[in-house]
Amino acid sequence: MVVSFGLSYVNQLLIQGLLLELEFLGVAGLHPQLSLQGTHHTPYQSSDVSLTVTFDAVHFILVLLFADDTTVIGLIKDGDESAYRQEAERLELWCGRHNLELNTLKTVEMIVDFRRHPSPQLPLTLSSCLVSTVETFKFLGITISQDLKWATNINSVLKKAQQRMYFLRLLRNHGLPPELLRQFHTAVIESVLCSSITVWFGAATKKDKLRLQRTIKTAERIVGTPLPALEDLHAARTKTRACKILSDPPHPGHQLFQLLPSGRRYRSMQTRTSRHSNSFFPLAINFLNS
Structure with a gap:
């Protein structure tokens, strides 16, 4: 489930900004049913981000704060939603104690469930209001779908x-001149095409990748000089991001990179679905080993 909470400030408060590295949502590919939400607080310091996190390893409840929004990621196992709903209640109490008001009109819930026969989920209630359920959820500029496919985001x-x-x-x-056109393309067009590319490009369909590359080809004809292919940009940025994680031990994904006894290659991740194998961490390990 994804619930995005909206907050209205009652008093002026300084809240530490929290930037979720979107590839960390690749955890969703590991679990049959995931609950993603939105509004809360806590701190993880990285070399390039300030991340506020609380994590309940027993019930797999992850709370991530960004400005006046929060995302809660929770695993629901065996139909037990108690930990998930208790976290939403704690969030509501926390907001009340810190002079914040939950805006239920801006709060949405998305259910991610890959079971063959999913059971219906009871709607979430906050401040005596039902939270609306959606099929897509926009988070930090990227559109996440409940099937974890990226067609909507690519469009x-x-x-x-x-x-x-x-x-x-x-x-x-x-x-x-072509050189300045190339610089403009890199700054204005390529930056859009590569926005969070490490999250979604690996799982994009062949058809969508061709559509994206067609845009690069069109820009090449306008600029008059060759431009880097999107697959090359994805590989380069994935390697760069992986190297940053490797040099940052507190990062939540650091432990996923395990060196083999030879010390030259990393242990490949075991994946059971193409959705997981095409997510950031398995692809990053493959790129580092190649």
Whole structure:
């Protein structure tokens, strides 16, 4: 489930910002049913992010705070939702104690359930209001679907990139040299195409990857010089992100990179589904070993 909570400030409060590294949501691929929510508090310091986290390892309840929103990730096993619902109640109490008000109109819930015969879930209630259930959930600029497929997010990325292609053509028509056109493409169009690319590109369908690469080819014709393929950009950024995690022992994913006795390669992750094998950590290990 994904529940996104909205908060309204009653008093001026300084809340430590929390940036969720989206590839950490790859944990979703490990579990048959996942509950993702949204609003709470706690701190993890990384070399490049400030992350506030509380984690209940027994019930797998992960609380992540970002500005005035919170995401709660919880595993529901054997139909037992008690830990998940208790966390939502604790969140409501925490907000009350810290002079914050939950905005239930901005709170949504998304259920991620890959069982063959999923059982219906009772709706979540906060402040005597039912939380609406949605099929997609936008988090930090990326659209997550309940089937953990990325077509909706890719459509949004392509739309943004194609809108910016107009300005690239306009600059070309005004005689801007290829080198400056390339720089503009990197800053304005490629940055959109590569937004959170380490999270979703590996699991994208072949059709969607061709659509994305077609946008790069169009930009190449406008710029007049070769541009890096999106697969190469994905591989490079995945390796860069993996190296940052390796150099940051407190990172939640650091322990997933285990060196083999030879000391030259990392132990491959065992995966049972293509959804998991195409997520960030298995791909990152494969790239580092190649």
